[in-house]
Amino acid sequence: MHIEIDEIAKTFGNTTALHPVSLPIPSGALVALLGPSGSGKTTLLRILGGLEFPTSGRVLFDGQDATGLSVQDRRAGFVFQSYALFRHMTVFENIAYGLRARPRRIRPPAAEIERRVLKLLELIQLPQIAERYPNQLSGGQRQRVALARALAIEPRMLLLDEPFGALDARVRKELRHGLREIHDTTGLTTVFVTHDQDEAMELADLVVVMSMGRIEQVGRPQDIRARPATPFVREFIAA
Amino acid sequence: MALAMLRASRSPMPGFGLGMGITLTMLSLIVILPIGALLAKGISYGPAEVWATINTPRVWAALHLSFRLALLAAAFNLVFGTLLAWVLARYDFPGRRIVDAVVDLPFALPTAVAGIALTALYAPNGTFGSIAKSMGGKIAYTEWGILIALIFVGLPFVTRTVQPVIAEIEKEVEEASATLGAGRLYTLRRVILPMLAPAALTGFALSLARAVGEYGSVIFIAGNLPMKTEIAPLLIVIKLEEFDYGGAAAIGIAMLLISFSMLLVINLIQIWSRRRIGHV
Amino acid sequence: MYDSTLSEAYALPPERWAQKWRPATDESRLTRVVLIAIALTGLGLLVLAPLAVVFAEALAKGGVAAMASLAQPEALSAIKLTLLVAAISVPVNAIFGIAAAWVITKFDFRGKAFLITLIDLPFSVSPVVAGLALVLLFGTNSLLGGWLVASGHPVIFALPGIVLASVFVTFPFVARELIPVMIEQGRTEEEAALTLGASGWRVFLTVTLPNIRWALLYGVLLCNARAMGEFGAVAVVSGKIRGQTATMPITIEMLYNEYLSVAAFSMAGVLALLALLTLLLKTVLEWRHADQLAATRRH
Numbered sequence: 001m002h003i004e005i006d007e008i009a010k011t012f013g014n015t016t017a018l019h020p021v022s023l024p025i026p027s028g029a030l031v032a033l034l035g036p037s038g039s040g041k042t043t044l045l046r047i048l049g050g051l052e053f054p055t056s057g058r059v060l061f062d063g064q065d066a067t068g069l070s071v072q073d074r075r076a077g078f079v080f081q082s083y084a085l086f087r088h089m090t091v092f093e094n095i096a097y098g099l100r101a102r103p104r105r106i107r108p109p110a111a112e113i114e115r116r117v118l119k120l121l122e123l124i125q126l127p128q129i130a131e132r133y134p135n136q137l138s139g140g141q142r143q144r145v146a147l148a149r150a151l152a153i154e155p156r157m158l159l160l161d162e163p164f165g166a167l168d169a170r171v172r173k174e175l176r177h178g179l180r181e182i183h184d185t186t187g188l189t190t191v192f193v194t195h196d197q198d199e200a201m202e203l204a205d206l207v208v209v210m211s212m213g214r215i216e217q218v219g220r221p222q223d224i225r226a227r228p229a230t231p232f233v234r235e236f237i238a239a
Numbered sequence: 240m241a242l243a244m245l246r247a248s249r250s251p252m253p254g255f256g257l258g259m260g261i262t263l264t265m266l267s268l269i270v271i272l273p274i275g276a277l278l279a280k281g282i283s284y285g286p287a288e289v290w291a292t293i294n295t296p297r298v299w300a301a302l303h304l305s306f307r308l309a310l311l312a313a314a315f316n317l318v319f320g321t322l323l324a325w326v327l328a329r330y331d332f333p334g335r336r337i338v339d340a341v342v343d344l345p346f347a348l349p350t351a352v353a354g355i356a357l358t359a360l361y362a363p364n365g366t367f368g369s370i371a372k373s374m375g376g377k378i379a380y381t382e383w384g385i386l387i388a389l390i391f392v393g394l395p396f397v398t399r400t401v402q403p404v405i406a407e408i409e410k411e412v413e414e415a416s417a418t419l420g421a422g423r424l425y426t427l428r429r430v431i432l433p434m435l436a437p438a439a440l441t442g443f444a445l446s447l448a449r450a451v452g453e454y455g456s457v458i459f460i461a462g463n464l465p466m467k468t469e470i471a472p473l474l475i476v477i478k479l480e481e482f483d484y485g486g487a488a489a490i491g492i493a494m495l496l497i498s499f500s501m502l503l504v505i506n507l508i509q510i511w512s513r514r515r516i517g518h519v
Numbered sequence: 520m521y522d523s524t525l526s527e528a529y530a531l532p533p534e535r536w537a538q539k540w541r542p543a544t545d546e547s548r549l550t551r552v553v554l555i556a557i558a559l560t561g562l563g564l565l566v567l568a569p570l571a572v573v574f575a576e577a578l579a580k581g582g583v584a585a586m587a588s589l590a591q592p593e594a595l596s597a598i599k600l601t602l603l604v605a606a607i608s609v610p611v612n613a614i615f616g617i618a619a620a621w622v623i624t625k626f627d628f629r630g631k632a633f634l635i636t637l638i639d640l641p642f643s644v645s646p647v648v649a650g651l652a653l654v655l656l657f658g659t660n661s662l663l664g665g666w667l668v669a670s671g672h673p674v675i676f677a678l679p680g681i682v683l684a685s686v687f688v689t690f691p692f693v694a695r696e697l698i699p700v701m702i703e704q705g706r707t708e709e710e711a712a713l714t715l716g717a718s719g720w721r722v723f724l725t726v727t728l729p730n731i732r733w734a735l736l737y738g739v740l741l742c743n744a745r746a747m748g749e750f751g752a753v754a755v756v757s758g759k760i761r762g763q764t765a766t767m768p769i770t771i772e773m774l775y776n777e778y779l780s781v782a783a784f785s786m787a788g789v790l791a792l793l794a795l796l797t798l799l800l801k802t803v804l805e806w807r808h809a810d811q812l813a814a815t816r817r818h
Contacts, residue, residue: 254621269641270637326554351769351787352790352791448642451645455646472645475651479654484655488651491645491651
């Protein structure tokens with residue numbers, strides 16, 4: 001799905017989180033929103049996911065205005081920084097949640113739900129953990145379960161907030177490849193937020209560097225590295 | 240037991256002997272010896288006699304009434320207390336802090352005061368009682384009156400155990416549910432309520448234990464008709480007034496046993512759910 | 520591997536995308552208003568109405584009549600007895616609570632969980648059963664009670680019995696407030712003080728006590744409210760002797776049964792004022808020392 005961010009701005013009380021920003025995200029791209037904390041990257045991601053409503057501006061999905069579309073109808077697969085797994089449910093129940101929550105009219109039958117959940121568990125390469133609870137999983141396993149849960153709803157796009165933020169360095173490297181593979185397999189338009197420039201540069205097709213609620217530069221990783229557009233970008237990627 | 244405790248510790252911290260001495264002396268004098276005397280009385284009275292005392296229609300009726308109404312009151316408090324906790328933890332409205340303080344009033348108000356106040360309200364000539372009377376109903380001096388008193392004394396327990404848990408639910412968990420397509424009601428049913436369940440169950444158990452043993456607030460409003468509105472604790476008082484110590488002990492032991500088995504079941508449910516979900 | 524056939528057929532058509540948005544974690548305004556209304560109505564009917572009726576009934580024949588009923592010798596003796604009982608049982612309970620919390624939180628020993636269960640036991644015992652147990656242990660027909668009466672120190676139908684009953688029903692209050700706070704604070708501060716050469720008492724008075732003072736006050740407050748208001752256990756052990764063993768709650772019952780409504784509700788009003796004062800102090804403590812009491816509220 002092609003996503004168009006059109007002059008989106010967001011203020012919380014007196015603080016401006018986003019100045020009007022515009023950004024086209026081509027269908028099927030893997031995009032990194034890169035910036036320090038307070039740069040507005042998470043706010044932008046949450047607006048895409050329907051968790052915040054912009055103060056002004058529009059979000060377009062395949063050319064259609066989706067600004068007012070509710071979170072539930074938006075079908076954005078969202079992976080939270082803390083993963084936000086339901087700790088009273090098994091891994092299986094977590095992944096099946098989105099399908100079971102559908103109105104009866106469009107809910108797949110139980111056998112079909114099971115088939116899809118098991119398939120997703122294979123996709124994240126954890127077929128053996130279906131009956132475990134989140135507190136029995138490692139950090140890396142939790143992240144992949146959160147990803148599978150988001151994929152289960154047949155999302156239009158995948159949105160990830162600091163997906164590797166809570167992991168130690170070794171696991172982080174492993175899972176980067178995991179995300180790349182899942183993106184390539186599913187072909188979903190994917191946007192992830194990170195403050196780690198290595199992560200953005202290594203993983204993304206397109207990197208969006210943000211600072212103080214503004215987009216500083218948009219470009220392919222090698223272009224940003226070769227030609228930083230502003231002093232901020234030069235300093236940030238040198239750090 | 241005491242010896243095992245006294246041996247166990249090897250710590251540079253002082254005061255173990257003194258602290259443990261005070262603790263065990265008080266515990267023995269106030270709790271263990273009296274409860275032991277109660278059990279000893281039951282034993283010396285003889286199991287057959289204990290059973291004969293309990294196994295009379297009047298005692299059965301009282302035990303049945305006490306535990307049935309206590310369960311109903313605790314169930315009401317489970318629902319209303321959870322709702323109250325939600326409103327206090329999540330919504331902002333004028334006077335919220337005062338309302339929050341008022342929730343604890345049943346803890347602070349002596350039960351005899353609550354008893355005569357509720358009776359004055361719900362008696363046929365009282366404010367609410369007269370409304371019921373005009374509609375052909377009666378509240379005080381019936382089971383309804385007892386139920387209201389038991390609801391009153393147990394009201395704060397569920398709210399006070401559930402409220403901090405609601406405050407600690409991460410926003411992301413509810414948001415995650417919404418991004419997966421779940422409506423608010425589905426999120427409430429499948430995500431929020433299961434997370435509150437262990438705490439709500441604790442509150443339910445406390446409310447139940449309180450209601451089963453409640454005496455002060457009930458005797459004024461109950462009417463105390465044998466076989467109809469006579470609660471189990473009142474029977475103990477009556478037996479004592481007749482100097483039938485064995486009979487009183489028999490009913491006391493029966494109440495203890497039923498209470499403990501109920502609390503045991505609730506605790507087991509809780510241990511089981513905590514083990515599954517992990518620490519909440 | 521991944522089934523990318525999106526069920527677009529089920530999706531909301533774009534012409535209906537506009538303006539359905541709402542924060543993911545909010546209920547609709549109507550739901551909120553209805554829930555708040557239910558909560559306030561329920562609380563009003565169940566809790567505030569009884570409180571209001573106490574004062575209305577006490578003042579039914581005017582403030583003078585209410586005050587006069589409290590000036591009766593029986594009423595004065597009840598007030599004195601209740602204050603005396605609280606003055607003995609609250610400090611006793613505070614000392615027990617501190618001692619129990621100290622050994623439970625500063626030391627490791629076998630049987631700790633069992634000890635905590637025993638301390639909590641009085642919460643799940645009916646006050647009437649508690650009174651009964653005390654009568655069976657200390658009453659005239661028991662070995663111990665017979666000896667105590669013969670030696671001129673009766674417990675049952677006398678002050679010691681009332682105090683024992685009050686301590687029983689308030690037994691876990693202080694310990695329960697202190698234990699979570701002291702667990703949270705750990706042992707390091709005390710250990711540091713010990714390595715600096717402080718004596719045990721000095722460590723307790725200068726390190727531990729300042730750390731737990733608000734939680735202690737909180738527990739004492741709750742303990743006091745319950746001790747002054749206890750009815751069931753005291754009714755059983757006191758013998759309800761007018762002017763001697765009738766506490767304020769017992770006197771309320773006697774006056775009420777004699778249809779002396781103004782007198783009964785006036786005394787009830789005094790206890791209700793005390794309850795309101797307790798709530799006020801408790802709320803102030805919670806607001807000003809939330810950090811220290813937070814541990815308590817979490818457990």
